[in-house]
Amino acid sequence: MKTITQCVEEILVQQSFLEEALQRKIINYTALAEELREPISKMLRKPVKVGAIMMALRRYQNPSNLRSSSHVKGALRQMGDITLKSNLFAFTFKNSVSLIESHRLLLDYVASNSHVFYAFTRGLVESNLMISGSEKEKVDEVFSEEILLDRRGDLAALSVQLPQNNYKIAGLYYQFFKQLAWSGVTVYEVVSTSNEITILVEDAVIEKAFSAIKSLKN
Known part of the structure; x- marks a missing residue:
């Protein structure tokens, strides 16, 4: 009971x-x-x-006490540069046998154009591709035989450099999402590596998102 x-x-x-x-x-x-x-x-x-x-x-006591955790606070203070990228497009394709080959062709193109923002995530049934708006026609060309499920423009990316071993700190990512939610910012997509997290939002709220994430360092 x-x-x-x-x-x-x-x-x-x-x-x-x-x-x-x-x-x-x-x-x-x-x-x-x-x-x-x-x-x-x-x-x-x-x-x-x-x-x-x-x-x-x-x-009631918050069992995790995430906000006051010395580990979380220390990691937030050690956040590195916050980089912004605007004018981005996101595409969602249905997974297929040929999708990886299309992805490889686009990677070959991106490799010789270092200024291009590019990120790719693959799920069980669909894959997301995020790229600079200037290259959306290239995506249309390379992925012309794939099944496009969604296409979205007017996006911006906020990339944050994280301290080493950040993946061992419980609740660190929660602080980012909580701060954005409290600020009324909707997250479109998240891409992360070992020591970097990139958050895609609507271009219209990128400044608000930047201020929200930057405030965590304090």
């Missing part, structure tokens, strides 16, 4: 913004308890009192 405390923890873990607002003490406990009374009553299949929910909320 679940307890009220367990129900509160389950709800907060599923709603990260609510959990963060509670941790930052910018939320009204009484109002939140009133809001949670009905769903918790349904979870327990019996009426619950607002006072009991308030007590559980006040006692």
Whole structure:
């Protein structure tokens, strides 16, 4: 049988913004308890009192405490350069036997044009290709026999240099996505290597995205 405390923890873990607002003490406990009374009553299949929910909320401790982690803070302070690229296009193709060959042909072209932004990710059924807008006709030419599922322009990329061994730090990427979400920035695509993360957003919000990520260093 679940307890009220367990129900509160389950709800907060599923709603990260609510959990963060509670941790930052910018939320009204009484109002939140009133809001949670009905769903918790349904979870327990019996009426619950607002006072009991308030007590559980006040006692709640973020188990990971990601924001205050010294490892996370240290990694954020060590972030390197933040590079911006605008006028990007993204293409989504259905995976096929010939897709890799088309990809190879485009790579040969990109290799001799170092100024071109290029990224490629392959999923189980489809693949994404991100490239400088100036080369969209080249993509149309090379991938003309492939099945195009989606095409999107007016994108920009924000690339962040990360410290060595960043992959060992739990919650580091969460800080990026949380900060962008709090700023109202929708992430279109994410591409990462061992020590670099590139986030694609709409070109119209790239400055807002830059400010949000830069603020993490502080």
